[in-house]
Amino acid sequence: MSASSSSSKPGSRPPTNSKQVGGLPLTTPAELNAPQTTHSRSKCRNPSSMNEDSTGSGSEDGVGNTGDEPVVGNVNKFCAVPPGYSNKPKRGHLIFDACFESGNIGRVDYISDFEYDLFIRPDTCNPKFRVWFNFTVENTVEGQRVIFNIVNFSKTKSLYREGMTPCVKSTSRPKWQRLPTKNVYYYKCPDHHKNYVMSFAFCFDRQKDIYQFAYCFPYTYSRLQAHLDSIEKKKYSFFKRENLTSTVQQRRLDLLTISNEENLDPGKRQKVVGVTSRVHPGESPASFVCQGLIDFLISNQPEAQILRQYIVFKIIPMLNPDGVYLGNYRSSLMGFDLNHLDSNEDVNVQMYCDIHAHSTLMNGFMYGNIFEDTNRFEKQAVFPRLMSNNCDDFSMANTNFNRDVVKAGTGRRYLGGAMNEDALCYTLEVSFYGYMTSTSSQVTPYTEESYIKLGRNFGKTFLDYYRLTGVIPEKIPTSLAMKNGNVNRRSKKFSRGDTAALVEYSTNESKGRTFATSALAQ
Numbered sequence: 164m165s166a167s168s169s170s171s172k173p174g175s176r177p178p179t180n181s182k183q184v185g186g187l188p189l190t191t192p193a194e195l196n197a198p199q200t201t202h203s204r205s206k207c208r209n210p211s212s213m214n215e216d217s218t219g220s221g222s223e224d225g226v227g228n229t230g231d232e233p234v235v236g237n238v239n240k241f242c243a244v245p246p247g248y249s250n251k252p253k254r255g256h257l258i259f260d261a262c263f264e265s266g267n268i269g270r271v272d273y274i275s276d277f278e279y280d281l282f283i284r285p286d287t288c289n290p291k292f293r294v295w296f297n298f299t300v301e302n303t304v305e306g307q308r309v310i311f312n313i314v315n316f317s318k319t320k321s322l323y324r325e326g327m328t329p330c331v332k333s334t335s336r337p338k339w340q341r342l343p344t345k346n347v348y349y350y351k352c353p354d355h356h357k358n359y360v361m362s363f364a365f366c367f368d369r370q371k372d373i374y375q376f377a378y379c380f381p382y383t384y385s386r387l388q389a390h391l392d393s394i395e396k397k398k399y400s401f402f403k404r405e406n407l408t409s410t411v412q413q414r415r416l417d418l419l420t421i422s423n424e425e426n427l428d429p430g431k432r433q434k435v436v437g438v439t440s441r442v443h444p445g446e447s448p449a450s451f452v453c454q455g456l457i458d459f460l461i462s463n464q465p466e467a468q469i470l471r472q473y474i475v476f477k478i479i480p481m482l483n484p485d486g487v488y489l490g491n492y493r494s495s496l497m498g499f500d501l502n503h504l505d506s507n508e509d510v511n512v513q514m515y516c517d518i519h520a521h522s523t524l525m526n527g528f529m530y531g532n533i534f535e536d537t538n539r540f541e542k543q544a545v546f547p548r549l550m551s552n553n554c555d556d557f558s559m560a561n562t563n564f565n566r567d568v569v570k571a572g573t574g575r576r577y578l579g580g581a582m583n584e585d586a587l588c589y590t591l592e593v594s595f596y597g598y599m600t601s602t603s604s605q606v607t608p609y610t611e612e613s614y615i616k617l618g619r620n621f622g623k624t625f626l627d628y629y630r631l632t633g634v635i636p637e638k639i640p641t642s643l644a645m646k647n648g649n650v651n652r653r654s655k656k657f658s659r660g661d662t663a664a665l666v667e668y669s670t671n672e673s674k675g676r677t678f679a680t681s682a683l684a685q
Contacts, residue, residue, distance in 0.1 A: 234269035267490035295445035323349035382450035444486030446520035455618020528561035
């Protein structure tokens with residue numbers, strides 16, 4: 164696979180006398196019963212002539228004016244052909260498909276043999292969210308160069324401004340990779356109602372391959388099920404998987420319990436950590452992070468064995484299975500944002516973290532709550548500092564504590580008020596794009612492996628935190644210590660109320676990284 168090196172710029176289309184755009188549907192859509200129609204599209208100018216500092220008509224999470232017709236359903240083996248063409252499709256007439264798990268492209272407009280406008284299908288029952296895309300292209304010619312324009316994003320702020328690029332793979336090269344930055348453009352297009360457009364140039368280098376493009380590395384419901392099935396077959400005594408309920412479309416909502424069996428006795432006082440992920444279906448990096456956490460907790464690593472001895476982990480790895488399967492970005496099948504809770508049930512969890520992906524910021528970082536109680540407020544600053552000690556890609560500068568009204572219904576904010584006063588609630592965010600370290604300002608793009616690594620380091624931080632707070636004792640059984648040199652590296656112990664000492668100690672342990680002043684001031 165290679166990006167096009169053609170001198171043609173995205174958006175600079177060859178002259179044409181006809182504005183009619185044709186498409187030849189090969190079959191009727193199977194996934195969401197979408198009509199396959201022809202469309203008329205005007206030309207879009209060269210992105211280099213656009214003013215990126217201008218404000219787009221679409222709001223951050225709002226609805227922009229996206230076109231003449233609503234986009235409903237995914238394209239299904241749709242062949243884009245020149246206007247007026249009615250013969251059998253030839254090699255080089257690209258065939259687009261998004262009728263597969265987590266797929267999303269609702270409309271394709273043929274502009275020329277070298278350029279196509281692509282429209283994201285909005286979330287089901289919620290037209291204001293249009294961010295996630297995932298589609299395949301086939302029937303290519305070796306060496307064929309094209310420009311794809313994603314023209315109807317609902318968000319104007321994007322990491323595409325910072326160098327983020329779409330992901331691509333093909334049947335002969337199944338590992339996802341990011342496109343080169345130099346071949347991707349993000350700009351405001353006056354001919355698409357001043358919406359922001361992301362254009363990328365690409366060269367198809369293998370004629371028999373089917374190519375797949377996506378907003379970020381996909382992590383499907385089926386992939387999660389296969390991974391959990393493989394763990395379950397190993398019959399670990401400390402791993403329990405149960406189906407909380409079935410979704411509207413009859414998919415599993417898995418709850419995982421990871422802890423030694425003796426901790427699960429009904430009469431025993433438990434230290435419970437709750438973790439959820441993928442409430443927003445388009446935030447696929449969250450699933451990689453969650454998988455990294457799960458894989459670490461069930462591993463033979465000494466840190467994981469110690470955690471299983473003292474802590475009960477309750478993990479829901481995919482809160483929105485239907486939305487993930489359908490290729491939505493933020494909503495469920497019925498169009499609801501499940502990140503807003505409304506319940507009066509008591510919650511018995513000592514720490515809770517909801518894993519998300521962020522579309523405008525770099526690195527991994529955390530959000531926390533603001534409390535009137537100073538000790539509780541200072542105590543919650545410890546865990547993020549320990550995270551920064553364990554993760555080179557974790558940013559304390561982006562870590563923030565707030566009580567924004569717009570976040571009032573989120574899991575972090577709601578559970579922060581529902582849980583007991585000693586409990587802590589966080590949101591763990593990870594960038595869709597990449598991270599910068601404390602020693603370099605150059606962006607390192609995230610890969611599937613580095614997302615998973617962040618999840619493993621997230622798990623290790625629980626050991627640091629609970630040893631620091633005295634929940635896990637300094638002296639541990641020799642059989643658990645094994646050959647690990649890090650497990651006993653702490654020598655200082657604190658009482659639960661000694662929050663000032665905790666903050667000071669965790670700061671010293673962070674290898675000189677200072678906590679952003681604004682994080683505690685807001």
